[in-house]
Amino acid sequence: MTIERHVRLFRNGANQAIRIPKEFELEGREAILRKEGDHLIIEPVTKKGLIDVLAELEDLEMEFPDVDERLPAAEDVTL
Template identity: 60%
Template sequence: MINERHVSLFRNGRNQAIRIPREFELAGTEAIIRKEGERLIIEPAPPRERLLTLLAGWEPLDEAFPEIPDTPTAPEDVL
């Protein structure tokens, strides 16, 4: 596998861009980029878990919550 290749930088609107050669393509539709010294490191972003999927994996709580009184707050003079 090829480890290195020279590529061209170009402008895309106000952003600098690079075409990623086919042999370096990343899976997915998002990536994470970070700078370490003069190096730019681009990695595929991990897939995001949907909230419902995350909640479905949690065990229900077996503890009772204390009763919270629903008293109105006192009015404040903000002038």
């Protein structure tokens, strides 16, 4: 089922604007607006979680140095 609502366009300074009715509200504080032909499409910006970001990273091809080699042995450390 498609929900439609007639809205009026108005000016807000140099920008054309509309008020988004409550039943069309988007979550969050940001959206992406794009134009496809005569259609304007508004999509909420979804923030990726840390797991999603890490999954997109490419594997590193370098070897990491041994950072423990200059540390004293655990039994030599006093508190």
